[in-house]
Amino acid sequence: MVTALQKCPQADAMLRCGVVVFALVLTGCGGDREGGEDDAKPTAGVPSAVTSAPPRTPVSPGALTSSTPEGAEEVARAEVLEVYGLMWREKAKAYRAASAKGTALKRYMDSRALEALEADLARMKKERTVMRGDLAHEPEVSTITVGAQPPTAMVEDCVDGSTWQTLDTTTGWRIPPPAGQPSRYAATARVERGAGGRWRITEYTADRTRSCETASPVSPATGEETPRPRAPGADAT
Known part of the structure; x- marks a missing residue:
């Protein structure tokens, strides 16, 4: 027969064991919250909260600029104006020598x-000017159709x-321009993009009877253009 005194030690031992087990459970939970080894290794298949972004390939400004139709x-407008300017640089060389030899006009025309320019140069040589x-x-691009064939x-x-003066190579004298010809005149050019994506002037027409005096003058004081209305045909090439 077990007395009440004999039961007490057994109950006391069970109570102590329960306290120890409860303490161990609390310790395990607390270790998880403080970032133990289990926290350092995320569960397989679950992405970490902080990840490194993959390196990005640099994109050139040109690629961004031409990524839309606009x-x-x-x-294309910038390319056309560049070709027009380079054409005139070479064209001026030809006019100063009355010959296209030694120029890069074939690259831009x-x-x-x-053929039309060479006819003009032949006339100059015949007249000795x-x-x-x-x-x-x-110059300005008035219209452009990139989707046309050819563009x-x-x-x-x-x-x-x-x-810009005409000189007589025989006498060295300056030949005045025709009476009534404006010092600023309108000109137009047609530019097409051919094989290889290169723009070339296909037609150039100067209307020396049509003045474009309303084109923006440059202020001597500031070196900036003074705003004013543009005359028809004063848009550039």
């Missing part, structure tokens, strides 16, 4: 435009020939 058109001075330009642009220019 961007492609702006790029197609055979039709170059050359050009001196400089021409100023205010085509129209350039309108206000040419300033106030310091």
Whole structure:
């Protein structure tokens, strides 16, 4: 027969064991919350809260610019104006020598435009004249159709020939321009993109009877253009 005194030690031992087990459970839970080894290794298949972004490949400004139809058109406009300016740089060399030899005009003009220029240079050589001075330009692309076949642009220019002089190579004398010819006149050019994606001038026409005096003058004081209305045909090439 077990007395009440004999039962007490057994109950006391069970109570102590229960306290020890409860303490161990609490210790295990507390260790998880403080970032133990289990926290350092996320469960397989569950992404970590902080991950490194994969390196990005740099994108050039040109690629961003031409990624839309509008961007492609702006790029084409810039290319057309560049070719127009380079064409005139070479064209001025030809006029100063009354010959296209030694120039890079074939790079910027197609055979039709170059043929017309060479006819003009032949006339100058026959008349024994050359050009001196400089021409100023205010070119702009008036229309452009990048999706056409071939892609085509129209350039309108206000040419300033106030310091562009015709000289007689025999006498060295300056030949005055025709009476009534404006010093600033309108010109147009047709530019097409051919094989290889290269733009070339296919046609150039100067209307020396049509003035474009309203083209923006440059202020001597500030070196900036003074805003004013543009005359029809003063848009650039």
